[in-house]
Amino acid sequence: MTRLVRAQWVPLAALAALTFAAALLAVAVPARTAAGYDRAAVAAIGPGADVRVQGRAAGAAAFSAVPSDAALGAKSLTWQQLLPKSLKDITGEPEPSVTSDAFLIDGEFARPRLLYLGWDPRASERVRLVSGIPPINPPGATGGDVKVVLAKRYADQMGYKVGDRLALGDFKARVNGLFEPVDPADEFWLPRARMLHPVIENMPSTGIEADAGTALIDQNAYARLTTDPARKLLFSWRFPVRKDAVHAGDADGMADDLDAYRSAVAGRSDMFPCEIRTGLDVTLKEFAARLHTAQSVLGLAFGGLVAVAAGVLLLAAGLLGVRLRPLLGLMRARGASLGQLTGPSCGLVALAVVPSAALGYAAGRLLGAGPPQTGSILAIGLLVAAVLLVSATIVARERSGGLGSVADRRDDLGAARPSRWRRAVDLLLVVLAVVGVVLLRERGPDAGTDPLVAAVPVLLGAALGVLVLRVYPYLLRAAGPFLRRRSGAVAFIGLARAARQNLVGALPVAVLLLAAAVAGFTATVDNALKTGQVRASWAEVGADARVEAGPLDDAGLRRIRAVPGVTGVVRVRTIGRAGITDDPAPLTVVGLDLDAYRRLAPKVPDIPGTSGVLASPLAADTLGTGTVTISRAGMDPIQVRVAGEVERFPGQDTGSAFVIVPYAMVAKSTGFPSQVFVGGHDLDARALRAAAPGHAVTMREDVLRDMTRLPLVSVVHDTFRDGALIGGAFGLLVVVFVLVVGARTRARTIAHLRALGLSRRQSRALALVEIAPVLLCATAGGWVLGLLLPEITGPVVDLRPYTDGYAVTAHVPGVPALLGLIGALLLAAAAALAVDRVFDASPGTVLRTGDS
Incomplete structure (x- = not known):
């Protein structure tokens, strides 16, 4: 065994390194994603929950x-x-x-003042007195001043000091002391801001704004408050x-x-x-919907990555088995049993794989990327079992073998005929892929993180790989006659050598196909998510910016137009609580020049091209199909006839009752709130606020930025990016591995051709031609599958929780993904040239006397 390890140390080391990397990634990537989920959950709940x-x-x-x-x-x-x-x-x-209702503080102030009396034992433990004494009230007292303490910041802003008396209607309070929080940054104070500083509140009866604060009292003051049953x-x-x-x-x-x-x-x-x-339940339900989507989509990517890693390991084990076949055949010819062949084959592979997998798992845990995942152990176990199964299969192939079985066996892809067993396996893969897709689409979003979801891309990739391997030899044969008519021999020889690959040599086709599918899928969904969020930002704001201007005169509109970067504005007049005589249900009238608005903001979705009056579905049910009169106090009655429906409109709640009419109909109804849709480039929010002082300004870029920073969005983006990079790295690793393993044999063949007149430049071109069929067939098939996966798995890849409910249909890759694909192909070509250069040998150092 030791001599065998020394003889095969290069492929064994490669297999061990690949196993270590696969186990490390199987631990680190899911753990990092799970940690991202947890961080997103904390961010979604927010501080002070x-x-x-x-x-x-x-x-x-x-x-x-x-x-x-x-x-x-x-x-x-x-x-x-x-x-x-x-x-x-x-x-x-x-x-x-325990907190009392608000007391109105008597006195003349710029704004009314409300004071709450709060008995909060935990707050009393987190403050220190900076002046005065604690609020000690006599037990059983029913009259006199109630002793309180105020926050120093509140007292400074309101103009109070120790000893002041506060008239609270029939109640009198005396400020015994002033306090400061021991730790102002403590989240304990987030829901108790009123204890530390004045907070603006609306008075319950009138809605007038007032400065509110909370004074701390003791248990005896609380008991006194309970003496009044009202x-x-x-x-x-x-x-x-x-x-x-x-x-x-x-x-x-x-x-x-x-x-x-x-x-x-x-x-x-x-x-x-x-x-x-x-508010935790609403937050949790919204987060759970986003988490469900993230787990479903990322589960597809993770399943593909596991399959790619398995393909790389199977390829390495298969190539090692090819190198061991002469030895196994010799042992079999000398009378060794299949059990005796297991030691040199399975034992050698286990020696390389099992310790490497354990080290990879340990290294992944030491990285501390996140909480350990049960699926990581399962994935590593499956990878190790698959590699050992390959070595066992190689042993099983020698059951009727010997030296003749090795020497006479020909299993080139271009010449070998698939066995019945292989045909059955191929058919089974196709059937499983079809069944998986059908079941997935029937279950829809409820599929969640079911293993079926993660298995569908792998099954589709395997089925497509089977088809590509079946078609691959015919493509090579079809290209043969065309290349024979060419004057150069490089293309013909390169294609002939590509056709001489056996099934193990063609395994890179399947691995590269899956890697390209993973990269294509992640790039497509990631770009679709970005596109959907841009679309949602347009739908929410309605333009590059929206100014909630209240009543707005022509001078205010001119100020907005004069802001640098503004290329156009459209004014909207909004009249709420309008209605028709026959139906008291209120609706909102939106006065707008639709044609001007479409020119200003053509990217806003769901705006029909219909001219005339548009109504939301709820308003359309109220208005009917005839001509009706809409009116309200302060508004001139208008007669409208609905010409079409609109599901959504920026600034109006989805599902509410609103009707869009030409602006001229409501132009004379002054005193109602206005909105101004602003189009332009490089807009300055401060300048817009200065042009419309005291009114809210919503920037589309800010809304889009908030969407992209939603909890889980960054996790999805980062995992997609990592998945594409890992898949591409594994694909390049396969190319390099295959090139290096076959480099010495290829170098001898090239030396013969060099003796026949092949130049160095032609040998470099031959290296590219040999690898081109595998690269092009695998990459093209995988990339197309990756682009189609979002459509095939449509119910699962539902990104609406991240796009305010807008469906995402733009399943096309972005420019960076296409550039990445081209770059990966160029790197693979560069690897082929580099390996050809490293293992280049002159005919004199390879050929011996008598060689022909």
Whole structure:
């Protein structure tokens, strides 16, 4: 065995290196993607996320349920014990608090002032007094000033100091002290901003803006608040979400558990009614939809990468088997049994593959790319088993062999006839591919991360590889007569040598085909995602920029037109809560010059070319098919007749009732909000805001940037990029490996041809001609398959969660992908020339006396 290892150390080292690389990637790539999923989940949830149990109570009901700090903490434990495990794992310790309704501070101020009184034991632990004393109130007091402490920042901005009295209607509060947070960056303060500084709020009754703040009180002041049965108190038990405990895979389960937790809290009858308040469920459901899409799409890419890695290893094992066949044939001719052949074949391969796979797995874990994935171990096991199976197959081929079986066997692709077994396998691959596609399309998006999803590209690639290998010899034969008529011999000889490859030599066709399919698929879907997001940004904004201008006069419109970079503007007048006499359902009238708008923003999707009045489906049902009159207070009545429907329009909610009429119909209805669609290039948002002061400006570039920065989008882009690079690297590795393994045999053949007059330049050209059929057939077939995969697997490759619901249909590769494909082909050609140059030998050093 030692002598055999020394004799075959080059292919063994290559097989070990390839196994190590494949195992390393099988661990690192899925782990890195899973870590990206988790980071995306944390980003989607956002800072300050929480689950709150809230209830309102007053008077005796409030005090009997929560009479003290200990009772407040006991209720915290009650709610915490009711938490489902998935929520308990991601939430921190409860943060109980009690807050009064807002008191209006008496006095003359630029803006009304509201003050909340908050009993928050956890907040009191996170502050330090900078002046004054704590808010100590006497127990059982029902009169006198309530002692409070304010944040120093709030007091400075509002003009308060220690000792000031605040008149809160029939309540009087005295500022006992001022505090600062121990750690202002602590996320604890995110939902409690009102404690630290003034916050603008709308007053409940009038909607007038007011400066609101929260003063901290103690337990005795809380007890005093419960003496008034008319004063409602808000009890809140907040469970903050811990970012380090959030995992993407738990999103679906947490959303379902939140519903169960709502039912459990609502079913408690031992205190006043409480409910769950959180935005976590909506966030989790949106994230789960995006995660489902990402896992489905990336599962297709991962399946292709595993197949490419397996093909590379099988190729290396097959070429090693070709080198071992003479030795195995000799041993068989001397009477060795098949079991005795297993040691030199399977044992040698296992010696190279098993330790390398273990080292690759260990190296992948040491990289710390992300959490370990069960699929990584499964993929490595399958790769090792496949390589060992190849070596076992090579042994099985010698069951009736000997020296004659090696010497007389001819299995060139151009001459060999497929056996019945091979025909059956080929037919099985095609049938499995067809069945897989049919089942996948029937199940649609529900297929998710099912192994069937990942297997479909591999099955399609294998089926296409079978067809290419069947057609490949006929293409070479068809080109023969044409090349014989040419004056040069390089093309004819190169094609003849390409046709002399056996099945193992043709395996690069299948591997390169799968690599090209993976690269084509990832490039196509990635470009489609970018195109869909651009389309969605146009649909959301409606132009390069949109100014929410409120009532706008001609002077304001001229200021917007004068902004540098503006090439055109279209004014829109929006009249809400309009309606017709026969139907009280409100609708929004959008006054717009449609022809001018189409010229300004031709890239906005879903705008019909119909002239006249357009209505949303809901508004069309209200308006009917005849002429109707639309009116409202402050608006001159207009008569309209619907000429067509429009599903969406920028600035209007999808599914709402709106009607688009010519601007001239509503031009005289002044005092209503306006929008201005702005077209141009290199627009300056600050200049637009200055032209329309006090009004919102939405830039399409900003909206597009926000879309591309959505959680998971960067994960999808990065994984697609890595998949294309890894697939291309494996493809080039196959080319180099095949060239190096066959270099010495080829060098001897070239030496004979050089003796017959072949020049160095012709030998270089011959190297290109020999590799060209494999490269062109495999790359062309794989690239076409990659471009068609998004259409074939259409229900699974649904990118609408990343494009605001807009379907993505532009399944074409981008220019960088095409340049990358050309570059890969050029690198493969350069590798062929480099190997030819390295192993070049003159006829005098190769041929011996008597050679012919």
